[in-house]
Amino acid sequence: MQANYKKLLKFTNKIADIKNAIAVLNWDQETYMPPKGQGFRAQQIATLSGIAHEAETSTAYENCINELLEEPSLNPVESKNIQLLKRDMVKAKKLPSDFVIGLSKATSKAFHAWITARKANDFELFKEALSEMVKIQQEKAEIYGYKDHIYNALMDDYEPKATVQEIDTLFSEVKTKLSPLLAQIAKSPQVEDAFMYKQFAKDKQWDFGMTILEQLGYDLEAGRQDLAEHPFSTTFSPFDVRVTTRIKENNLYDMLWSCIHECGHALYEQGLSAAEYGLPCGEAVSLGIHESQSRFYENNIGRSEAFWESNYPGLQATFPNQLGDVSSEDFYRAANIVKPSLIRTDADELSYHFHIMIRYEIEKQLIDGSLAVSDVKEAWNASYSKYLNINVPSDNQGVLQDVHWSHGGFGYFPTYSLGSFYAAQFEAKMVKEIPDMFQEIRTGEFSNILTWLRTNIHQHGRFYTSQELCKNATGETLKFDYFMDYAVKKYSAIYAL
Amino acid sequence: MQANYKKLLKFTNKIADIKNAIAVLNWDQETYMPPKGQGFRAQQIATLSGIAHEAETSTAYENCINELLEEPSLNPVESKNIQLLKRDMVKAKKLPSDFVIGLSKATSKAFHAWITARKANDFELFKEALSEMVKIQQEKAEIYGYKDHIYNALMDDYEPKATVQEIDTLFSEVKTKLSPLLAQIAKSPQVEDAFMYKQFAKDKQWDFGMTILEQLGYDLEAGRQDLAEHPFSTTFSPFDVRVTTRIKENNLYDMLWSCIHECGHALYEQGLSAAEYGLPCGEAVSLGIHESQSRFYENNIGRSEAFWESNYPGLQATFPNQLGDVSSEDFYRAANIVKPSLIRTDADELSYHFHIMIRYEIEKQLIDGSLAVSDVKEAWNASYSKYLNINVPSDNQGVLQDVHWSHGGFGYFPTYSLGSFYAAQFEAKMVKEIPDMFQEIRTGEFSNILTWLRTNIHQHGRFYTSQELCKNATGETLKFDYFMDYAVKKYSAIYAL
Numbered sequence: 003m004q005a006n007y008k009k010l011l012k013f014t015n016k017i018a019d020i021k022n023a024i025a026v027l028n029w030d031q032e033t034y035m036p037p038k039g040q041g042f043r044a045q046q047i048a049t050l051s052g053i054a055h056e057a058e059t060s061t062a063y064e065n066c067i068n069e070l071l072e073e074p075s076l077n078p079v080e081s082k083n084i085q086l087l088k089r090d091m092v093k094a095k096k097l098p099s100d101f102v103i104g105l106s107k108a109t110s111k112a113f114h115a116w117i118t119a120r121k122a123n124d125f126e127l128f129k130e131a132l133s134e135m136v137k138i139q140q141e142k143a144e145i146y147g148y149k150d151h152i153y154n155a156l157m158d159d160y161e162p163k164a165t166v167q168e169i170d171t172l173f174s175e176v177k178t179k180l181s182p183l184l185a186q187i188a189k190s191p192q193v194e195d196a197f198m199y200k201q202f203a204k205d206k207q208w209d210f211g212m213t214i215l216e217q218l219g220y221d222l223e224a225g226r227q228d229l230a231e232h233p234f235s236t237t238f239s240p241f242d243v244r245v246t247t248r249i250k251e252n253n254l255y256d257m258l259w260s261c262i263h264e265c266g267h268a269l270y271e272q273g274l275s276a277a278e279y280g281l282p283c284g285e286a287v288s289l290g291i292h293e294s295q296s297r298f299y300e301n302n303i304g305r306s307e308a309f310w311e312s313n314y315p316g317l318q319a320t321f322p323n324q325l326g327d328v329s330s331e332d333f334y335r336a337a338n339i340v341k342p343s344l345i346r347t348d349a350d351e352l353s354y355h356f357h358i359m360i361r362y363e364i365e366k367q368l369i370d371g372s373l374a375v376s377d378v379k380e381a382w383n384a385s386y387s388k389y390l391n392i393n394v395p396s397d398n399q400g401v402l403q404d405v406h407w408s409h410g411g412f413g414y415f416p417t418y419s420l421g422s423f424y425a426a427q428f429e430a431k432m433v434k435e436i437p438d439m440f441q442e443i444r445t446g447e448f449s450n451i452l453t454w455l456r457t458n459i460h461q462h463g464r465f466y467t468s469q470e471l472c473k474n475a476t477g478e479t480l481k482f483d484y485f486m487d488y489a490v491k492k493y494s495a496i497y498a499l
Numbered sequence: 500m501q502a503n504y505k506k507l508l509k510f511t512n513k514i515a516d517i518k519n520a521i522a523v524l525n526w527d528q529e530t531y532m533p534p535k536g537q538g539f540r541a542q543q544i545a546t547l548s549g550i551a552h553e554a555e556t557s558t559a560y561e562n563c564i565n566e567l568l569e570e571p572s573l574n575p576v577e578s579k580n581i582q583l584l585k586r587d588m589v590k591a592k593k594l595p596s597d598f599v600i601g602l603s604k605a606t607s608k609a610f611h612a613w614i615t616a617r618k619a620n621d622f623e624l625f626k627e628a629l630s631e632m633v634k635i636q637q638e639k640a641e642i643y644g645y646k647d648h649i650y651n652a653l654m655d656d657y658e659p660k661a662t663v664q665e666i667d668t669l670f671s672e673v674k675t676k677l678s679p680l681l682a683q684i685a686k687s688p689q690v691e692d693a694f695m696y697k698q699f700a701k702d703k704q705w706d707f708g709m710t711i712l713e714q715l716g717y718d719l720e721a722g723r724q725d726l727a728e729h730p731f732s733t734t735f736s737p738f739d740v741r742v743t744t745r746i747k748e749n750n751l752y753d754m755l756w757s758c759i760h761e762c763g764h765a766l767y768e769q770g771l772s773a774a775e776y777g778l779p780c781g782e783a784v785s786l787g788i789h790e791s792q793s794r795f796y797e798n799n800i801g802r803s804e805a806f807w808e809s810n811y812p813g814l815q816a817t818f819p820n821q822l823g824d825v826s827s828e829d830f831y832r833a834a835n836i837v838k839p840s841l842i843r844t845d846a847d848e849l850s851y852h853f854h855i856m857i858r859y860e861i862e863k864q865l866i867d868g869s870l871a872v873s874d875v876k877e878a879w880n881a882s883y884s885k886y887l888n889i890n891v892p893s894d895n896q897g898v899l900q901d902v903h904w905s906h907g908g909f910g911y912f913p914t915y916s917l918g919s920f921y922a923a924q925f926e927a928k929m930v931k932e933i934p935d936m937f938q939e940i941r942t943g944e945f946s947n948i949l950t951w952l953r954t955n956i957h958q959h960g961r962f963y964t965s966q967e968l969c970k971n972a973t974g975e976t977l978k979f980d981y982f983m984d985y986a987v988k989k990y991s992a993i994y995a996l
Contacts, residue, residue, distance in 0.1 A: 019546035022539070023520050030523055038721040039739030042519070042776065046735070049516035053550060224535040238543070242536030279539065 006070050007080055011280075013063045014087075018280030020054040022238045029236050029244060033228045064091060079283050082465050086282035096145050108138045109410045116408035125379045125397040132407060133375045136368045139412045143369065153366045156413030160289040161420060163467055166366060168480075169416045172423065173359045175482040181389070183489060183499075184352055187340045188391075190497040195336035200324040204249045210320050211247060211261040214313070218299060219452040220245070220265050221272055233260040235267040239279060243271040259300050259337075266299030267292060269452065273460025283463040289414065291459065291468050293421025294428065301351045301422065302429045302488070303451070305337045308443040335496050342390040344399040351422065352489060353390055360385040361404070361415040369412060424472060426485035428459075431476040503567050504577055508777075510560045511584075515777030517551040519735045526733050526741060530725045561588060576780050579962050583779035593642050605635045606907045613905035622876045622894040629904060630872045633865045636909045640866065650863045653910030657786045658917060660964055663863060665977075666913045669920065670856045672979040678886070680986060680996075681849055684837045685888075687994040692833035697821040701746045707817050708744060708758040711810070715796060716949040717742070717762050718769055730757040732764040736776060740768040756797050756834075763796030764789060766949060770957025780960040786911065788956065788965050790918025791925060798848045798919065799926045799985070800948070802834045805940035832993050839887040841896040848919065849986060850887055857882040858901070858912040866909060921969060923982035925956075928973040 027047050035043060057063065070076065070084045097105075108131075115131035143155035151166040158164070216222060230246035237243045245264040249257045270292060278284025286292050303309055310317075314330040325333070340350045346357040364381055367373035373381060382401040383394045394400035406414055433439050436450045443451075458475035469479045493499065524544050532540060554560065567573065567581045594602075605628075612628035640652035648663040655661070713719060727743035734740045742761040746754045767789060775781025783789050800806055807814075811827040822830070837847045843854040861878055864870035870878060879898040880891045891897035903911055930936050933947045940948075955972035966976045990996065 015542070016546050019543040020550075023524060023543050023547055026527055026543075027520060027523055030527065034723060034725075036720055036723050036739055038718070039736060042736030042738060045512070046516040046520050046523075049513055050520055053517075221535070223533055226531060226533050228531075239536060239539030241539060242533055 004070075004073060004075050004080075006066060006073060007076065010066050010070060010084075010087075013057065013060075013066060014280035017054060017057045020050055020057065024050045024054065025236050025238055029238075032230045032232075032234065033246060058091070059094060067091060079278070079465060083278070083281045083283050086464055090282075093146065096147075097142070098145075101141070101145065105138055105142065105410065108134050109408070112408040112410070113405075116402065116405065120398055120402055123396050123398045123402070125401050128402060128408070129375050132378070135407065135410060136375060136412075139410065140369055140371075151366075151370065153369045153413065156369060157416065158413070160411075160414050161417050161468065162288055163469070164288075164290070164416065164420075169362060172419065172480075172482050173355075173362065175486070176355050176359055176419075177389075179482070179486050180352060180355060180489065183486075183493065184340070184342065184356075186499050187352070187493060187497045188342075190499060192341075193335045193339040193496065194332065195339050197324065197328050197332075198254045198336055199252055200254075200321075201251055202254050202321055202324060204251055206320050207249045207254070207257045208247075210317060211249075211257055213316065214258075214262060215245070215265050217313075217446055218262070218265050218269065218303075218448050220268055224272055225268055227261075233264050235264045235271065237271040240272060240274050240276040240284070243268045259304055262304035263296045263300040266296035269299070269455070270295040270460055273452075273456045274463055275461060278463055281463075283465050285464050287462070287464045287466065287471060288468045289417035290420030290424060291471065293417055294424035295421075295455065295459070297351075297421045298425035298428060298455075302425050303443065303448075305334075305351070306440065306443060307334050308440040310334045310337065311444050312446045338492065338496050340493065340497070342392055344386070344392060344394060345403055352493065355419050355422065356385075356389040358415050358419040360389065361406075362419075365407070365412050365415065420468075420480070423480055423482055423485045424468075426488040427472065427476050427478070427480060428455075429488065430484045501567075501570060501572050501577075503563060503570060504573065507563050507567060507581075507584075510554065510557075510563060511777035514551060514554045517547055517554065521547045521551065522733050522735055526735075529727045529729075529731065530743060555588070556591060564588060576775070576962060580775070580778045580780050583961055587779070590643065593644075594639070595642075598638070598642065602635055602639065602907065605631050606905070609905040609907070610902075613899065613902065617895055617899055620893050620895045620899070622898050625899065625905075626872055629875070632904065632907060633872060633909075636907065637866055637868075648863075648867065650866045650910065653866060654913065655910070657908075657911050658914050658965065659785055660966070661785075661787070661913065661917070666859065666917075669916065669977075669979050670852075670859065672983070673852050673856055673916075674886075676979070676983050677849060677852060677986065680983075680990065681837070681839065681853075683996050684849070684990060684994050685839075687996060689838075690832045690836040690993065691829070692836050694821065694825050694829075695751045695833055696749055697751075697818075698748055699751050699818055699821060701748055703817050704746045704751070704754045705744075707814060708746075708754055710813070711755075711758060712742070712762050714810075714943055715759070715762050715766065715800075715945050717765055721769055722765055724758075730761050732761045732768065734768040737769060737771050737773040737781070740765045756801055759801035760793045760797040763793035766796070766952070767792040767957055770949075770953045771960055772958060775960055778960075780962045782960050784959070784961045784963065784968060785965045786914035787917030787921060788968065790914055791921035792918075792952065792956070794848075794918045795922035795925060795952075799922050800940065800945075802831075802848070803937065803940060804831050805937040807831045807834065808941050809943045835989065835993050837990065837994070839889055841883070841889060841891060842900055849990065852916050852919065853882075853886040855912050855916040857886065858903075859916075862904070862909050862912065917965075917977070920977055920979055920982045921965075923985040924969065924973050924975070924977060925952075926985065927981045 024047055027043060027050070031040075031043055031047075067084060067087050070080075071088060073084075076084065112128075112131040112135045115128050119125060119128035139156060140152065143152045146155040146158065148155035148158075149165075154165050157166075157169075212227065215227060224241045225243045225245065227245045227247060229248065231248065233245075233247050235243065235245045245261070245268045247257055247261045247264065270286060274286065275284050310330060310333055314333055317333075318325045318328075338350070340352050342353040342356070343349060346354070346361075349357050360382065363385070364373060364378055367381075368375065368378070379397065379401045386392045386394050386400065406412075432451065432454050436442070436454060439451065442448070459471060462471060466474060473479050521544055524540060524547070528537075528540055528544075564581060564584050567577075568585060570581075573581065609625075609628040609632045612625050616622060616625035636653060637649065640649045643652040643655065645652035645655075646662075651662050654663075654666075709724065712724060721738045722740045722742065724742045724744060726745065728745065730742075730744050732740065732742045742758070742765045744754055744758045744761065767783060771783065772781050807827060807830055811830055814830075815822045815825075825833075835847070837849050839850040839853075840846060843851070843858075846854050857879065860882070861870060861875055864878075865872065865875065876894065876898045883889045883891050883897065903909075929948065929951050933939070933951060936948065939945070956968060959968060963971060970976050
């Protein structure tokens with residue numbers, strides 16, 4: 003290995019070690035930390051973040067990267083690592099430290115205002131902080147610079163190289179193609195799911211969730227599951243990737259599909275290259291691709307007829323009193339109930355994309371200045387009425403429901419929909435390359451699926467962009483039609499359209 | 500506050516934050532980390548340790564301390580912090596970095612040799628590494644410098660200012676005064692404790708342990724208990740002090756008294772001043788005093804008749820089948836069974852001190868050169884025969900049982916006995932100042948006891964030395980007689996001497 007590249011690894015390992023330590027502190031905070039520990043824990047995380055930032059922006063590190071940019075003897079993976087490290091550093095250095103401090107203050111203020119507004123169920127109390135947040139996000143975009151649309155600059159933090167043009171195209175298809183399907187479903191006889199809200203003992207739900215994790219290929223020697231208020235997955239190294247779940251005694255949906263969803267995220271992280279620890283080629287390529295993995299497992303696998311043909315007998319045996327008289331087919335239909343509702347996180351996999359589209363359009367317009375903060379609530383409520391035929395009865399169930407804007411996460415929402423669309427396209431290719439795929443799922447066999455994802459997605463880290471990855475894996479860049487085909491086929495059967 | 504002192508706090512907070520983050524990583528490693536996480540976790544801890552070391556030895560930090568040494572406007576606590584920070588820094592800087600690396604390598608080698616020797620149950624395989632370890636410990640003592648006896652230099656890392664002269668005096672009393680008591684007990688009718696080895700369901704043991712923690716005043720909003728293979732307590736801040744325990748289904752001793760022991764450690768740490776976070780006056784003064792807190796709770800409280808008068812009915816109700824026919828008195832006697840045995844960690848509170856004395860004498864002689872490594876096993880076995888009347892049947896049950904030497908912990912062992920002796924002296928004073936102390940314990944009331952310890956011990960951190968603390972609290976420096984009085988009174992009753 004080239005001497006300078008070895009030197010680089012010292013920098014990148016150190017930075018990764020610090021960031022992974024922060025991840026452990028955060029994980030502990032969300033799972034086990036006693037309440038009084040909060041104050042000093044926040045300070046400890048801030049200190050480590052400062053140390054990480056210092057290491058990431060040091061001149062010695064920058065020089066090392068710059069020297070390697072000129073180095074001809076690197077192999078393709080090494081070269082790609084250097085290019086991406088350079089890209090990351092250039093981007094990070096664009097933001098002056100005064101600006102970073104201002105952003106951090108605006109975020110803190112916005113988050114507190116959001117909490118206050120949530121308590122009062124009143125968007126008015128969030129407006130001022132949101133205005134400041136929008137302004138500072140616009141500044142950030144200007145500092146980053148962009149082509150075509152200012153919002154592109156913000157999306158780049160979450161989905162590198164994504165453009166408004168692409169996302170607009172996708173959502174125009176959501177409107178023209180998915181809307182009619184939703185309308186058809188609304189007119190059909192509805193699915194019954196009252197049994198999902200019976201009492202399901204937490205420990206039994208937990209045990210069932212664990213068997214699913216294992217079955218899907220999650221390596222419990224290199225990870226573990228714990229409880230948290232908001233389920234998440236987190237990574238300390240490719241050999242320690244953890245998931246968390248939440249269990250509600252009177253709602254079987256919650257644990258089951260959040261558990262499978264987080265498992266999808268974790269399988270991606272467990273599949274990243276340990277040899278590339280701390281380097282771009284050992285990191286997930288984008289939030290959209292990350293979400294494609296979680297949603298693929300949650301929806302394409304975890305809400306498939308084949309999956310429940312294999313797993314429903316076990317679930318029924320776990321809850322004989324609650325599910326004894328519910329057929330496998332009825333359970334499958336309940337798992338896929340379509341019922342437009344107010345809250346994004348409770349949405350079914352079809353109406354979900356209207357939730358995302360509404361947020362995307364609002365924040366895009368906020369950032370490009372075509373929508374004023376004072377008009378956001380009206381725009382929100384009008385869109386819910388227009389696309390989901392729902393009246394928003396309160397701000398908490400409407401414009402105040404998500405934390406993202408108060409956290410400064412502008413540009414993040416589209417990645418959720420991208421995830422589903424990528425997942426459908428991957429599935430379409432996968433069934434061609436694993437002809438017995440759903441037959442395998444029917445027998446609880448998932449290793450060929452995981453191998454396909456490892457080979458086509460996980461192992462590459464950031465070597466390819468999302469779109470390159472998609473093209474290499476499926477032969478095409480992202481197309482909405484794959485999702486539409488998947489949706490029409492699945493829901494036509496369920497709703498007898 | 501003086502400007503330079505404020506500047507100092509930035510350094511000390513940063514160092515504390517990094518070290519506490521390391522503590523979180525270690526805690527996770529011992530409690531929840533999946534097995535494959537080990538490799539990268541070790542690397543992450545090493546990286547953070549390096550960063551902490553850099554911060555602790557930086558010139559800017561040293562200059563700040565030096566300037567404050569000359570600062571007349573500091574209050575007594577601030578002054579003491581500066582003096583102790585200076586002392587710590589001078590000590591840390593004495594060891595050249597080549598030496599530190601050599602020590603770390605010798606430790607790694609010795610630990611692996613010890614593991615190998617344990618597997619083969621053969622001290623021969625540990626000898627060479629132990630010789631190297633002794634040599635490097637001697638070098639360390641020479642670098643530190645010492646008065647009177649080379650071993651003093653090593654004890655100073657664990658029990659600042661302790662001397663061989665003091666420890667020799669204490670152990671000579673152990674020999675002359677405790678030996679006869681042990682001999683008397685050996686001749687008396689023995690205590691029956693077979694019922695302690697019945698089957699006790701783990702979850703019920705756990706629940707009972709939790710009620711004890713709460714009763715003793717451990718703040719579960721500022722701490723938590725988890726399971727670990729080797730029980731320990733650890734601190735991330737005064738508001739997040741955690742304990743761990745171990746539960747054996749067929750041994751009630753193990754969980755009960757290790758739980759109470761760790762609780763004593765944790766109460767000390769929860770009682771340290773949060774305002775002095777990261778500063779000497781916010782740190783425990785010595786391992787001996789730390790152990791006095793754990794042993795006070797474990798033995799003076801947790802093996803007292805009063806404690807079980809209050810708690811035995813609850814334990815009996817938890818395990819009616821196992822303990823229904825065991826009287827409170829018989830349980831109390833079993834809790835205090837004296838039965839010289841081979842393994843230190845299983846020892847009763849009297850013969851325990853012979854285990855310590857034997858180790859102390861061997862390592863003192865190893866360090867001053869009066870005992871060769873090749874003679875250690877013989878010396879060990881001869882001492883066990885002489886003081887405890889026990890034949891050592893194998894190296895694993897003898898000279899290879901403890902990890903300390905392979906970890907380089909020379910000078911550590913005496914602090915265990917110091918802990919018990921301090922605890923007895925504290926108790927003697929406490930009963931004078933809290934006349935109803937044991938009556939309070941009988942009713943499950945521990946707040947006056949905790950207040951006494953908070954006032955006399957915990958809150959001071961390192962402001963006083965161990966001996967000053969002892970003198971302030973009890974009117975005298977450490978005297979063995981308090982332990983002897985405690986032991987004679989307690990065991991005369993139990994064994995009808």
